Amino acid sequence: MDGFIARKSPSIAAEIYFKEEFADGDNWEKRWTPSEHSGKEWGNFVLSHGKFFGDPDISKGIQTSQDARFYGLSTKFKPFSNKDKAVIFQFSVKHEQSIDCGGGYMKIFDCSLDPKDLHGETPYLVMFGPDICGPGTKKVHVIFNYKGKNLLINKEIRCKDDVYTHVYTLIINPDNTYVVKIDNEKVESGELEKDWDFLPPKKIKDPEAKKPDDWDDNPKIEDPNDTKPEDWDQPEYVPDPDAVKPEDWDDDMDGEWEPPQITNPAYKGEWKPRMLDNPNYKGPWIHPEIDNPEYSADSSLYKYDEICAVGFDLWQVKSGTIFDNVLITDDEAEAEKHARDTWGAIKEAEKKMKEKQDEEEHKAAQTKSEEADDDDNDIEETDAADETEESTEADTHDEL
Numbered sequence: 001m002d003g004f005i006a007r008k009s010p011s012i013a014a015e016i017y018f019k020e021e022f023a024d025g026d027n028w029e030k031r032w033t034p035s036e037h038s039g040k041e042w043g044n045f046v047l048s049h050g051k052f053f054g055d056p057d058i059s060k061g062i063q064t065s066q067d068a069r070f071y072g073l074s075t076k077f078k079p080f081s082n083k084d085k086a087v088i089f090q091f092s093v094k095h096e097q098s099i100d101c102g103g104g105y106m107k108i109f110d111c112s113l114d115p116k117d118l119h120g121e122t123p124y125l126v127m128f129g130p131d132i133c134g135p136g137t138k139k140v141h142v143i144f145n146y147k148g149k150n151l152l153i154n155k156e157i158r159c160k161d162d163v164y165t166h167v168y169t170l171i172i173n174p175d176n177t178y179v180v181k182i183d184n185e186k187v188e189s190g191e192l193e194k195d196w197d198f199l200p201p202k203k204i205k206d207p208e209a210k211k212p213d214d215w216d217d218n219p220k221i222e223d224p225n226d227t228k229p230e231d232w233d234q235p236e237y238v239p240d241p242d243a244v245k246p247e248d249w250d251d252d253m254d255g256e257w258e259p260p261q262i263t264n265p266a267y268k269g270e271w272k273p274r275m276l277d278n279p280n281y282k283g284p285w286i287h288p289e290i291d292n293p294e295y296s297a298d299s300s301l302y303k304y305d306e307i308c309a310v311g312f313d314l315w316q317v318k319s320g321t322i323f324d325n326v327l328i329t330d331d332e333a334e335a336e337k338h339a340r341d342t343w344g345a346i347k348e349a350e351k352k353m354k355e356k357q358d359e360e361e362h363k364a365a366q367t368k369s370e371e372a373d374d375d376d377n378d379i380e381e382t383d384a385a386d387e388t389e390e391s392t393e394a395d396t397h398d399e400l
Helices: 025-031 332-341 343-399
Strands: 015-020 045-048 061-064 069-080 087-095 101-103 106-109 126-133 137-146 149-152 165-172 177-182 185-191 203-205 220-222 237-239 261-263 275-277 289-291 307-316 321-329
Touching: 015 069, 025 045, 061 069, 087 106, 087 126, 087 332, 106 321, 126 165, 137 177, 165 321, 165 332, 165 343, 307 321, 321 332, 332 343
Parallel strands: none
Antiparallel strands: 015 321, 045 061, 061 321, 069 307, 087 165, 087 321, 101 126, 101 307, 106 126, 106 307, 126 137, 137 149, 165 177, 177 185, 203 289, 220 275, 237 261
16 A cells, blocks of 8 residues: 555554555556646656566656656645654665666655645755766765755765665654665764754854964974085086087088986085974964854754655656655654565565676677677678689680
C-alpha cells in the first residue's frame, strides 16, 4: 500500500507521517500533482523499474523521461509538527542513465504550497538529496529555510555517482543535531548551529580594540651588522670561455660573432642580510573578542510548526532518474528498517542484472566487431582475386 499518513507502527512506537512506495500501479498519479507553472518546459514522470532492477515490483518508482526538462511534482498530507521530537526524511534515488547534470533531491513544504504552481522559487522548508553536474559537483544538498532565507550546509557531503539505487536519509533531532546517511550508513553529523549560518556568531572582534603601535609581531629581524661581501655582485650569465668562432662565420654576412652565454658559477643571487631572533618579538597579536550583541540563542532551530507536503522540483539534462520509497517518520529505527526492506532487498540483484547486461552488451559488440572484420577480409580477398584475374587477362592480351 502507498500514501500512508500519520499512523503508528504495530511493532514500535514510531509515527509514520508519510510513506510512498509507488507499488499500486498508476494510482500514484491520483496522489501526486504535476506542476503547471507557466514559463517552464516540464517533463513527465513515468512509473518504471528501469532497464535493470532487483525486483520488478519493489524496484518500481517514478522516473524522469525526457531530456533537458524541468520536473515538478508534489503531494500533500496531514500537517504535523516535529516539536520536541525527531523528524526523518528518507527516499531512494537511482541515476541509471549515469547522470551528467541534474538534481536528485526532494523538497519539504508547509501547507502554503500550491502543487500546480510548484517551481524553483517556491518557498520550502528543507531541500535534501544528491546533486550532480560534471566532475566538479557531486554533493548532497542539505538546505534549511530559516526566517525566509535558504541556508546551505557549511560542509561538503559527497553523493553517490554510480548507476545504482541509493537511499538518502536526513535526521533532525530536537537537541538541534542532525545526521545524514547514505544506504543506512552515517556520512555526516553535527550541530545545526555550527554547520549552518542560522544565527550570527556568538563572538565578534571588539571594534574598539586595535593593535598597539609598539606591538612587534616579527619573529625575525635582519642583522644590522651584516654587510654584503665586496665580491658578491656577479653577473648571472657569462660568455662561454670554451666557445670557438665557427670557421665559416662571415662577420659581414652574419654580424659580429659573440660566444654563447652560460650560467656563471660565481653568481650568488640577490644578497640579503642574515636573520636574527627579534628580541622585541611579542608573538602574533590576537584581536580580542566580545559577545555579539546581535546574537540570540534559538533552541528551536530544528522545529517546524507545520510540515505538510513533499515534492520534486528539478532540472535534468539527461533523464532517467528513478525516485522511490519516500518516508517521513519520527523514528530512526523505522527508517532503517524501511531502507532494508526496500533498497536492501533489491540491491544485490540489481547489481547482478546490470553486470549481466553489461557482459551481454560487451559480447554482442565483440561479435559485431568480429563480423565486421570478417566482412572486411572477404572484401579484401574479393578485391585481390579481381586484381589477379585482371592481371592474368592483361598478360594474355600482351601475349596475343
